[in-house]
Structure formats: C-alpha cells, structure tokens
Amino acid sequence: MHVNGKVALVTGAAQGIGRAIAEALLHKGAKVALVDWSYEAGVECKAALDEQFEPQKTLFIHCDVSDQEKLRDAFRKVVDYFGKLDILVNNAGVNNEKNWEKMLQINLVSVISGTYLGLDYMSKQNGGEGGIIVNMSSLAAIGSNTTDWPECGEQGLATTASVCEPLLSSYNYVTKPSVES
Numbered sequence: 148m149h150v151n152g153k154v155a156l157v158t159g160a161a162q163g164i165g166r167a168i169a170e171a172l173l174h175k176g177a178k179v180a181l182v183d184w185s186y187e188a189g190v191e192c193k194a195a196l197d198e199q200f201e202p203q204k205t206l207f208i209h210c211d212v213s214d215q216e217k218l219r220d221a222f223r224k225v226v227d228y229f230g231k232l233d234i235l236v237n238n239a240g241v242n243n244e245k246n247w248e249k250m251l252q253i254n255l256v257s258v259i260s261g262t263y264l265g266l267d268y269m270s271k272q273n274g275g276e277g278g279i280i281v282n283m284s285s286l287a288a289i290g291s292n293t294t295d296w297p298e299c300g301e302q303g304l305a306t307t308a309s310v311c312e313p314l315l316s317s318y319n320y321v322t323k324p325s326v327e328s
C-alpha cells in the first residue's frame with residue numbers, strides 16, 4: 148500500500164511506539180489521527196508534530212480506547228475530519244498487573260473492538276475501500292516470558308490475532324509486530 152495521501156488512526160499515539168508510528172506515517176505523506184487517553188501528552192505530541200508537518204495533517208482525539216462508545220466516536224471523528232480511513236494501528240497498551248481487568252480491557256478487548264470498528268469503516272463488504280489493520284502485541288504473546296507481565300494479557304493478544312485473521316483475510320494484514328523490552 149502506498150501511504151501517501153492515506154488516513155491513519157493510531158491509538159496510544161501520544162508517546163512511545165505509537166508516536167513513532169504516527170511520525171513515520173506523516174513522513175510518508177499520510178494524515179494521522181492521534182488517539183490517546185492522556186490529554187496533556189496528546190496536546191504536547193500534536194504541538195510538536197505541528198512544528199514538522201502541516202497542522203491539518205494531524206488530529207488529536209482524547210479517548211480511552213477501553214470505553215467502547217468513546218472509541219466508536221473517535222472513528223466517527225476521524226472520518227468526519229479526514230473523509231475516510233485507510234490504516235488502523237491498535238497500539239494503545241498498558242502494563243499494570245495490579246489492575247489486570249482494566250489491562251485486559253485495554254490490551255485485549257479494545258483491540259478486538261477496534262478491529263471490528265476498522266472493518267466497519269474500511270471493509271469492501273461494507274462499502275469501504277479496504278485498508279490495513281495493525282494490532283500491536285509483544286514477544287510475550289508468542290514465547291516464554293519471565294518478566295512481570297501477566298502472560299494472560301499478552302497471550303490474549305495472540306488470540307486476538309487468530310480471532311481477527313479470518314475477518315481480515317481480504318486485507319493486507321499485519322499483526323503482532325514484536326518489540327523487545
């Protein structure tokens with residue numbers, strides 16, 4: 148896929164890997180919606196990107212991806228603002244085993260619901276033009292993990308990949324880019 152002129156939605160885009168992905172997409176000529184639950188980091192990120200790229204190339208959306216209604220609204224805002232969606236990066240994630248239910252909600256459930264929303268907007272079967280969905284995971288999902296991460300969450304993401312795979316078979320499909328800690 149040529150990235151130039153495409154519209155991307157990146158969750159957890161205010162910092163870290165998500166921000167780097169957003170920046171890389173902008174360098175390639177895409178427009179990027181920066182979705183993050185940290186208002187301060189999101190505003191700071193958008194301001195920094197505005198110094199490098201035209202301000203209208205990015206849109207910051209303050210959203211907790213584990214809030215289904217807010218996530219749905221975020222997709223709607225992206226299409227209202229940019230007119231379409233071509234690339235979805237479900238990157239937002241946390242490492243907080245003390246609040247494991249919220250962690251699973253963010254790291255697993257939101258990835259599944261985000262993927263379905265991506266299909267709603269991009270699937271050719273739904274009148275869209277197709278696209279790419281990238282679901283971020285971890286090496287912990289595919290092998291031995293001796294860190295403090297509760298393996299269930301990350302392994303859940305591996306499961307997500309297999310749940311989503313049949314749905315995405317008509318797409319250019321990328322999943323589980325691994326990042327070593």
Ligand SMILES: NC(=O)c1ccc[n+]([C@@H]2O[C@H](COP(=O)([O-])OP(=O)(O)OC[C@H]3O[C@@H](n4cnc5c(N)ncnc54)[C@H](O)[C@@H]3O)[C@@H](O)[C@H]2O)c1
Binds near residue numbers: 239253
């Ligand atoms: N960095 C690593 O070594 C590593 C290893 C394994 C997996 N990962 C995965 O890669 C992804 C990115 O990691 P990172 O290191 O850049 O993390 P990070 O903590 O630096 O950045 C995560 C971003 O996601 C945002 N975020 C978290 N929960 C959110 C929510 N509910 N709604 C919206 N935004 C939310 C945060 O505000 C932050 O901006 C995560 O999914 C993480 O699990 C990273």
